[in-house]
Amino acid sequence: MSSILTNNSSMVALETLRNINRNLETVQSEISTGKKVSNAKDNAAVWAVSTVMSSDVASFKAISDSLNLGSSTVGVARSASEKVVTTLEEIKTLIVQAQGENVDRAKYQTDIEEKIGLIEGYVSAAQFNGLNLLDGSSTDAVNVLASLDRASNGTVSASYISVDRQDLSVSGGGSNAVFGATADTSTTIIDNGGTNAGTAETVANGATQTIAIASVGDGYSYRVTLDDSAGANSLGTRSFEFVADSATSSEDVAEALSTQISNFLSATGDDNYTVSFSGSDISITNLSGDDLDITGAAAADGTAGVNAGGLGALASIDVTTNAGATSALTAIEGLMNKAIDAAAAFGSSQNRIAGQSEFVQTLVDSLTTGIGGLTDTDMEAASAKLQALQVQQQLGVQALSIANQAPQALLSLFR
Incomplete structure (x- = not known):
């Protein structure tokens, strides 16, 4: 049945042409942007x-x-x-x-x-x-x-x-050491093996000396001095110091001083003496060395100085004497x-x-590469598809033109 009111062929041709134009627009967008998925509308999941x-x-x-x-x-x-x-x-x-x-x-x-x-x-x-x-x-x-x-x-x-x-510093960069402090013997906050603070205690070969940190004073410095200068060992006289603040405990002081001494002995390769700490007690043992004089002292008026660094033993190298030259040869190996x-x-x-x-x-x-595989346009395929859609568009236009001319044929029935 033919009708001058409804042109079904024209509607079909028009819808086909619209689909072709939509596809053509999509392909042209992919080619111009280089992406087949450029926004959430194109493919939300991808x-x-x-x-x-x-x-x-x-x-x-x-x-x-x-x-x-x-x-x-x-x-x-x-x-x-x-x-x-x-x-x-x-x-x-x-x-x-x-x-x-x-x-x-x-x-x-x-x-x-x-x-x-x-x-x-x-x-x-x-x-x-x-x-x-x-x-x-x-x-x-x-x-x-x-x-x-x-x-x-x-x-x-x-x-x-x-x-x-x-x-690898020589003088170090910390600020918890104190130099030039005067020992405070009036206040018992460091107990040198039962003797008065600041008094030397001699430790013979095989013996152990304990220094107890009885209490901690804010701003007080703590010094342990080891002296075997009377013997032939390489230790000489060495002082190790720490200054406390309001948050420092006696255990902190013991750990800090024992660590300093242990690091020094390790750096110089001196295995005649060992040091350890337990709670607030520092224990120094004379394993095989000459008699060792140990002094524990506290000071309230020291001037903040600088810690000995990892290579702090360099500062004590002195080759001007026979004993110093021999000691330096041992120390340099540990430092190297x-x-x-x-x-x-x-x-x-x-x-x-x-x-x-x-x-x-x-x-x-x-x-x-993975993102490109998900979103990038296959330019070869898009180019081929573009040419096909352009041909389809031309055919669609011609089909729509032919369908639009169908009602004209009805006029011949009335002549």
Whole structure:
């Protein structure tokens, strides 16, 4: 049946042409933007996934910058540590040369002191963006942002590479040591083995001396002095000090002083004496050395000074005497080992950071490829589809034109 009121063929042709135009518009948008999914309307699920992944890519690029900063910081510390090792080797050579009887030891001592100054300069300058890993200003490890870990439930957590600081300072950077303080014997806050504070107690071979921190006074300094200068050992006379504040306990004082003494003995390689602490008691044992005089003292009016650093034993090297030259040869080995260990630790940390940096870059590339697979337009397919739709559009226009002319044929029935 033909009707002049309803042209079914024209409606079908028009709807077909509309569909072709919609498809053509979609393909043209894909070609112009390069994306088959550019917003949530195109494909909500794919758009949501790709958006989350794109935010991760941006985060990993920021992490890459953090790793580069961390690598540079550790690299500076490693280079400075290696310079310290080299200088310590030079100092060792001077100490060996000073072992002779007919040499001018004073000149060797002058050279050694100059090289110690060089080490202090290396350590002081070994900072990157204000962070120094060698100066002993802190014992806290430095955390370098390494990755973002996304759980299956969408929770994101950060992971870090921890880099330990290495104290290669000669004088140290702390402020809990006190020098020039006068012992306070009127107040019993440090008990030197039952004797009055400030009185030396002699510890024979095989014996142990205990120093008790009876109580803590805010602002008081605490000093333990070890003296075996009358014997042939390398310890000589050494003082170790700590100053308390209102938050310091007697246990804190005992731990701090015993740690200082233990670190010094380790650095100098002196195994004649050992130190330990339990609660507020410090115990010093004479294993195989000459008689050791131990003095515990407290002071209320000391002047804050500087802690001995990790290479603090350098300051006590003196090759101007036979005993000093012999002691220096033992001490330098321990100091070199400490510096070598520090350089090796920084080298390992830098390698780990470099490996993580490479992985992050690979991860960024993989995520970017994955996002592209989800959202990018297949340009070859889109080009072929565009040409097909353009042909369909032309045919659709012609079909609509023919359908629109159908009512004209009805006029011939009335002629």
